[in-house]
Amino acid sequence: MKDEHPQDPASIDAIERNLRRQEEALPPEVNARLAAARRDAVARMAAQDEPRRVPWLGMSGLLPAGGLLAAGVAAAILWPVAQSPLQLPALDDNEMAAATEMEMLDEIELIAWLLEQDADVG
Amino acid sequence: MNASQAAMNRFLASVEKRAFAMTRIAGSNTEDALDIVQNSMLQLVEKYAHKPEEEWAPLFYRILKNRTTDFYRRSARQNRLFTFMLSARNQDNEVVDASEMHAGRASDEPENRSSxxxxxxxxxxxxxxxxxxxxxxxxxxxxxxxxxxxxxxxxxxxxxxxxxxxxxxxxxxxxxxxxxxx
Incomplete structure (x- = not known):
């Protein structure tokens, strides 16, 4: 099907030559981006070829043992906390006196209010 | 880089320029054509790198064709939506040709015409x-x-x-x- 007339630009050979010329005349920035895309693809292939499991977890039995160990440590830390009652800091004498005073003031105010209510009703 | 990676690198280097130029001829602009070729390379590597080397070329061009078709379907949908949203009117509220609002074809790019x-x-x-x-x-x-x-x-x-x-x-x-x- 090839046309042998070199002057006939519609010949397959002429078209092929033209296409190859276009291929070689691509702008440098396009060539650079195509090369970068190719490098990315090959890097992806390299990543696929690498073994996927993490080496130090690869040994069978190591992962369950690690889980048990972590659970044991957590239990050892949390057990004493769960068993002991909540410890509040003790008050010294001054603090205790102040707190008592505050309670008394509250009560005085309450009693005064109650007396007022009685007087209003009476 | 092992032997199969080197072979893939050689193969992609041998087809990348033609693949790009073919995608441009099919009507994509430079950016879209680069995206289509890159996606095709990645898909070939991810799915078919294990295939015999002599099968890579037809597989790659099939992927390229599918990616190009996907791109045009997506573009057509976006263009329809774009045209609908603008209701074929520009900012001055004048009726314009919808084809003028769409992204230009590869052959319309100035650098393409001049080169x-x-x-x-x-x-x-x-x-x-x-x-x-x-x-x-x-x-x-x-x-x-x-x-x-x-x-x-x-x-x-x-x-x-x-x-x-x-x-x-x-x-x-x-x-x-x-x-x-x-």
């Missing part, structure tokens, strides 16, 4: 006017140098269909280019 000579522009325009299957069969056979069987694998059709598409493409190109180049 290609008249013969190349005429050739690319004629190739772009071919039905997609004819254009693909012609470029894969003539430019990429694939056999009829490999072209059939790339196009996902029979060898007979490839021959038919190729024959019609050659016939149409002779008819169109004769006037430009004689």
């Amino acid at each position: 290609l000579d008249a013969a190349s522009q005429a050739l690319n325009a004629s190739l772009a006017q071919l039905p997609p299957r004819q254009c693909q069969a012609f470029l894969l056979r003539t430019w990429e140098g694939l056999s009829v069987d490999d072209t059939a694998k790339a196009m996902n059709c029979s060898a007979g269909s490839v021959k038919t598409h190729y024959f019609r493409a050659v016939h149409a190109l002779r008819k169109r280019l004769g006037a430009h180049w004689s």
Whole structure:
């Protein structure tokens, strides 16, 4: 099907030559981006070829043992906390006196209010 | 880089420029064509790197064709939506041709017009006017140098269909280019 007339630009050979010329005349920035895309693809292939499991977890039995160990440590830390009652800091004498005073003031105010209510009703 | 990675690198280097140029001829602008080629490279590596090396070319071009088709479907949907949203009116509320609002084709880009000579522009325009299957069969056979069987694998059709598409493409190109180049 090839046309042998070199002057006939519609010949397959002429078209092929033209296409190859276009291929070689691509702008440098396009060539650079195509090369970068190719490098990315090959890097992806390299990543696929690498073994996927993490080496130090690869040994069978190591992962369950690690889980048990972590659970044991957590239990050892949390057990004493769960068993002991909540410890509040003790008050010294001054603090205790102040707190008592505050309670008394509250009560005085309450009693005064109650007396007022009685007087209003009476 | 091991042997198979080196082989893949050589293969991709051998096809990347043609793949890009074919995608441009099919109507993509530079950025879209680069994206399509890059996606095709990645898909080949991810899914078919384990296949025998001689199968890579038809597989790669099949992926490229599918990616290009996907791109045009997506673009067509976006263009329809874009046209609908604008209701074919510009900012001055004047009715405009919807085709003026769409992204330009590869041949419309200024750098493309200036870098290609008249013969190349005429050739690319004629190739772009071919039905997609004819254009693909012609470029894969003539430019990429694939056999009829490999072209059939790339196009996902029979060898007979490839021959038919190729024959019609050659016939149409002779008819169109004769006037430009004689």
